[in-house]
Amino acid sequence: MYQVDTASALREATEPGVITRSILVSLAIDQGPKKEAGRLFHKDGIELDGLKEIRIEFLNILNIDHLWLLKNLVKLSLSHNVIEKIENLDELVHLKELDLSFNCIKVMENLDNLDQLEILLLYSNEISIVQGINNLKRLMILNIGKNKIEDWKHVIYLRDFKSLRSLNTYNNPCTEMDGYLDYLFAFVPQLIYYQYRMISESDRQSAIDKHYRIINNLEENEAKVQTELALQQEFNDRLALLSASYVEYLDEDHLFQQMFSSDEAGRMLSTINEDTQNAYEEYKKTFSTICYELYELGLQEHDKRTEEIRLFELVVNEGKENKQNVARKIVDEILESKTEIFANIKNVMKTLIEEQVGEVDATDGIAAKATELYNEFNDLLFKARNQLMSKEVILHDQMQDINEVFRINMMDMVNLFLENARGYFSLLRNSQTEYNDTINGLISNYLSGFTDEAHIPADLKDLCGDKDTLATTLITSHDIHLQVIDIREELMINRLNNWFKDYINQLVVEENKRNRQQILEISHFFEFLQQEFNLLSPSQEIDLADIDLDDATLED
Known part of the structure; x- marks a missing residue:
């Protein structure tokens, strides 16, 4: 107490x-x-x-x-x-x-x-x-x-x-x-x-x-703020979707601009003359088109994964619900039988106590009836517990099988998307190589127009004053651009693979947790019934410990 x-x-x-x-x-x-x-x-x-x-x-x-x-x-x-x-x-x-x-x-x-x-x-x-x-x-x-x-x-x-x-x-x-x-x-x-x-x-x-004038002004300002908040929320929601699709900032020229933000020399080379400017714009167009195609692929694949998850959860929830309905029916039957058996046991025990000073044969008969009822209830508990445990074992096996099928299907989807994504990143690298070669040719042609290096504009001498300097500048620019592309590709691959790994591991953890919890609930339920059952033992002279219940105990 x-x-x-x-x-x-x-x-x-x-x-x-x-x-x-x-x-x-x-x-x-x-x-x-x-x-x-x-x-x-x-x-x-x-x-x-x-x-x-x-x-x-x-x-x-x-x-x-x-x-x-x-x-x-x-x-x-x-x-x-x-x-x-x-x-x-x-x-x-x-x-x-x-x-x-x-x-x-x-x-x-x-x-x-x-x-x-x-x-x-x-x-x-x-x-x-x-x-x-x-x-x-x-x-x-x-x-x-x-x-x-x-x-x-x-x-x-x-x-x-x-x-x-x-x-x-x-x-x-x-x-x-x-x-x-x-x-x-x-x-x-x-x-x-x-x-x-x-x-x-x-x-x-x-x-x-x-205060109507002040209120009108206040309401106008509040409306503007609400509009701005709505636009910001729309932007955040879209960014969250693109992030979940692993293609954030690929729908515009963000990745392209990111390459040149770290490459001031490359940006300057692109502005030398009209030809280099046209080459730059053509490169930007090609690069952004590839990014946009990858972006659309990412959204499509995200929709496929989302639908696969929806169908998977539908099957899982249906299986759990069916098992719960069956378990509920079994429990209801147990409780209904318990009420009837307990009432009979109490009546028999009352009669047994009243007759214990009477005829021995009558007392023995009533005691035998009490034993029969006790055995009947123990047998009911034993069978019902086995039924519920069996249902849970079957459901757990089914959940593991469903999880494995889902894992395989999702892994195939992820791998296919990443394979296609790698193809797009290869196209980005190819377009960068083509641009680098084009710029090299255009600038070399531009430099050939000068009869003497002294006539080359001062701001270009350090970038492309001669062939060796130009080659070094272009190699550095090329490496910077490839690094940006490689990092973005690695980011997509790692994030998607980590999501997949974590999601599958969480499914395993949650199913094992659910299974353990269900087993504990079943065990506690029957322990509670057994305790109620044991409380029926009378405190008078007749000791029910003498009644043999070993043949049908719950522990068996």
Whole structure:
């Protein structure tokens, strides 16, 4: 039995202090279910991570701590304490309601992780600036009344919280200034309640009329921002798709520009005269066309992989669902038979106890009937357990086979794509070689027009003043371009291969985890039934340990 002295544990908080585990346990017991449900609640120890709601109030708490033990908490009240700092709440990611009223908090902070929060109560604190709740987009009710907020900046700040329906700023210095309510009602149109009273349509319209010009300008600016955000999101989504397809930045001339961004000499050579400029533009066109074809291939292959994964998951989920339906039917039959057999056993044991002082033959007959019922239930458990285990073994084997077929199919798709991709990268390298040869010929022809090296423009002498210098410059440029192409090819190959390896390994890990979990669940289920079964043994003179159950035990 898990025993806790609630009074002594709570006495820890009579002086300003910190939340401790013993305080949490005491509160959980005190606020938990009573009577039989309460005994079940704490007979084997408190499972703090299962709590959904707790009130830690009037305990003179100074520092918030140990709340990571309550990871599934939905509702938390820390009101009427002496808390000075909001902290150590990051683990409470499921929290929907937080009450920090009547404390000594000066700064709204450390609330970013609570993105499920719908109600935030900070009434009667020492807050001067409304901030630190940018991530709370689901916030519906905010109470910051009786604080030290002086300016109206919080009104525009709260305008972005589109789910906000109820606000209380009563008894703050800012509310004493003329026009505050008009400003609030006009610029936070999503509000329905202020100080928990409904805002009338006439008050709202009157406020809007007073500030309509500013509101129009504000709405225009907000529309521009939303458009920019939408475009940025569209760009991010597209980039994510291209990244998942391993062809990001191949749909335009990014790779081409990347080659020349590291090759200033090569760029200068391309601008010597009209012929070199035309050669450069033709090279750019050819190079970008090859990149675009590779880009389209990548998108097509991504669609194929996505469809293969969809079909694979469909088959896997169907297999799991079929097995679950069969298992559920078996369990339902067991529970139905259990109810009937247990009722019969109890009746027989009652009769056996009543007849144990009677005729020996009658007692022996009833004892034999009890033994028969016990054996019947044990046999039922034995067969049902074997059935469920057998179904799980079959499903596990099927999942392994399906995973292997999927691995082979996906590997073929990946290898085929990479083979085609290598072909495109070879074309890119070939186009680079052709361009290098073309530029070499054009510049050599250009230089032949000068009767003397002295007449060659000064800015070109160091690049192509003679054949040897030109050859060195072109070789360096060529190597830079090939390196850029090689790195991009290697990046694609490594990323795709790593994704494939990680994905397949994760499938194996998840299936093994599922299999172990199912076996444990089956074992725990039958252990529970066996424990219930053993509890039927009477405490009177007749000892059921004398009844031979060895022939049909679950362990067999």
